[in-house]
Amino acid sequence: MNTMNTQSNAMPESSRDSQIDESQVVTPAVLSATRPMYWSVRRELWENRSIYIAPLAVAALILFGFMISTIHLPGKMRAALASHPLHQQEFIEQPYNFAALLLMATYLIVAVFYCLDALHGERRDRSILFWKSLPVSDLTTVLSKASIPLVVLPLLTFAVTVVTQWIMLLLSSAVLLGSGLSLGTLWTHLPLFRMSLMLLYHLLAMHGLYYAPIYGWLLLVSAWARRAAFLWAGLPLLAIGVVEKIAFNTSHFAAMLQSRFSGGPEAIAYPAQSSVMQEMTLLTLGKFLISPGLWIGLAVFAAFLAAAVRLRRYQGPI
């Protein structure tokens, strides 16, 4: 009886699987692991168009403002040429760094709102019942959502920033050429390649990996809260801080949070603040990778994510 059952169980399975094998080049194991992940990430981008619209809109704003500012560029450039070389550097780099900073801030704002809605929205609009009717595990779904602030947003922000900075450079060059000034000072004082490299490192290491527990916490809250996810994201942290202050008159928790937000003792100085950063990149990377702050953070992130996966498994529509 038992063997009969397993056979009748296995037969249609194997015949179906072999059909898939013929039509797909990838082996089923790889297929089942990566394809749902790939499509789930695409799905997130379809649903949350702000992920790419927001940085593009900010980039457009930056370029618009910069275009207006180029009216005064030739005059300011002449004044700068007369000043100390360090001031020249600062003057030339400043708008490029400001653009990077604005886009970074956009990334963080988009990431926070995205994470808080990621596992809440699908329960609110009941679409979780549809997603769960497909052969995609809760783990894959949560990982695909976590990959947005961790991987997609830093890379996207990097690409938008680099393109924006290059457009700014070309715009300034055109204006300076038009007014008969040489491009030498501008191009020698603007290490765009080094800045880009530092930016990529900063985005992935700091805003991606080091901030991971923050995104993990927000995803967990969005999986748990029935409403007012935004409030629930902040209140428990505040409560812990208050209790600690009253009970022990200390503020280690608040200090810990602050250190996490500011990048901790391992914080990589923003590229512009240090000209010797170029040589230090590898050293800093090494220091960053062995810092306990990073690994504790990643462990906490993994725990938050595991809890979010478990919650999604149990929860239905709100």
Place this chain on the structure above:
Amino acid sequence: MTFQPMACIEARGLHKTFGTIIALDGVNLRVEEGRILGLIGPNGAGKTTALNAILGLTPYQGELRVLGRDPWMERDLLMRDVSFIADVAVLPRWIMVSQLLDYVAGVHPRFDRAKAEGFLAKTTIRLTSRVRELSKGMVTQLHLAVVMAIDARLLVLDEPTLGLDILYRKQFYDSLLNDYFDRNRTIVVATHQVEEVQHVLTDLMFIDRGRIVFDRSMEEVESRYLEVMVRPEQVAAARALKPMHERQVIGGSVLLFDGADRQRLTALGEVRTPSIADLFVAVMGNHASVTQGAAR
């Protein structure tokens, strides 16, 4: 042990509580492959909870196997062979029809995109529309087109036609029977709209207060249960045959019998097979009085 056809769904002592409310109170059921089961019950009877347990959406106590798998532990694997339509409003409103097809084709190894597009071509739904732009009926058509293009072995429908007009409702079950159902598939449908599934079902189950109170194939139903319309002067004679239920209509009474002799009933009036709705009322009425009696 006898050889039985493979069970698509097998549950023993399925139990589920929400706080103090008992949603499932020891449900035993077995659904063979190739059947269309109607799960009928009043609001709050445990229909949706039972279906959620079968679909791996909710944890439970007791034994449950769906296509040989434990749904709670293996939902994602199970969903390769199971499709379900929860109710009309679960397709994400932001998604574009073409994106929906792309996504399902991307994650579901048994989805046939061409087939889904074929079904959609028979409707007025365009691939560039977003779900939020579609009417309720069209969203159901879309969901059905996606589900019918999946080569699944079990399809679970929970109030699939809720809020649809008569045309869409009729069309829904027609498409299911003509374009989807075959002897290798199993369909479980929970609904209040019993009259429209009457001729679709092969099996019928009533659920009340977390228990299965009625479980028969439609052939059994048709051979066992008879309804007679009796004029007032013959009601006493009819009552002597112990009907399970009696209701008043204009010009007489309708009495419902379980396993009565058709010949004797024909002498009393016009004999016919009761509708599922009438059978439901009769079974539920008896069940309610029995449990009330037990409570007293």
